[in-house]
Amino acid sequence: MKIALFPGSFDPVTKAHVDIVKRSIGLFDKIYIGIGVNSSKSGFLSVETREKMLRAVFENEPKIHIVAYEGLTVNFCKSIGADYMIRGIRTVSDFEYEKAIAQMNHSLVPEIESIFIVSKPGYSSISSTIVREIMRYNGDVAQFIPKEALAYL
Template identity: 45%
Template sequence: MSRIALFPGSFDPFTKGHEDIVRRGLHLFDEIIVGIGRNASKQRYFPLEQMIGWIEQTFQDAPQVRVVAYDDLTANVARQLGARFLLRGLRNTTDFEYENGISQVNRFVYEEVETVFLITSPHLAPISSSIIRDLHRYGQPVDSFLPYKLKE
């Protein structure tokens, strides 16, 4: 049986920190599905289709990584995709508190799913999508935080 993990998030944008979690996760899982969840209460900064393309470009050397977009509960999507694992990165204790609650709810919705947490590599821990969006919005360069080049 293949070990399939869903790596869910809004990925607005997908950062070098996210890439690090996926690449390290490839040592644990046979396939990783990067799932871009749609959040009705948030307006995307970077267009969804463009982000899918950038993530696919990032992992063109890793055929065991694919990208999907979804609009459902993450646990339901994992079940539909045959993923028995949810992969999540933790930068700090605040992330843990938030992710712990979500992982419990995901187990309630899909009893067979396990959440696997990887600690972010120290040099990538300060990176967050919201900080990158703010920098970009105000004209600051952000390519050093991303595994692809933005078209300015």
């Protein structure tokens, strides 16, 4: 069984995240969307809210499982039996950052492969960071967020 983890903060989930997941579904038997929790940081949205948003967005996808986790992502991969880690790439700088992380992860746990999926051009400018900034100043983020998630903002 091919099991993958798509890790991130998803604070909030964006249409770009959804696109990466939907394009990954045919590649794997099971995909965990892992909400990484950093106990030293407080998120914009609570972990519970992010979980609810993701469940609402993917409620009709039986291959998708939503879970929060703490600690090293590669250790979490091992705990759920994932041999693959999915990462979205929007820009060249994303690639450089993700490549370095993938190489470190490979050094730690060589059997976990990082799979990079390049975002569609229309989604390359969407990031949770930018969406949060728009939300802070009461801007309309509806064009960047899946409609199922809007109720949780």
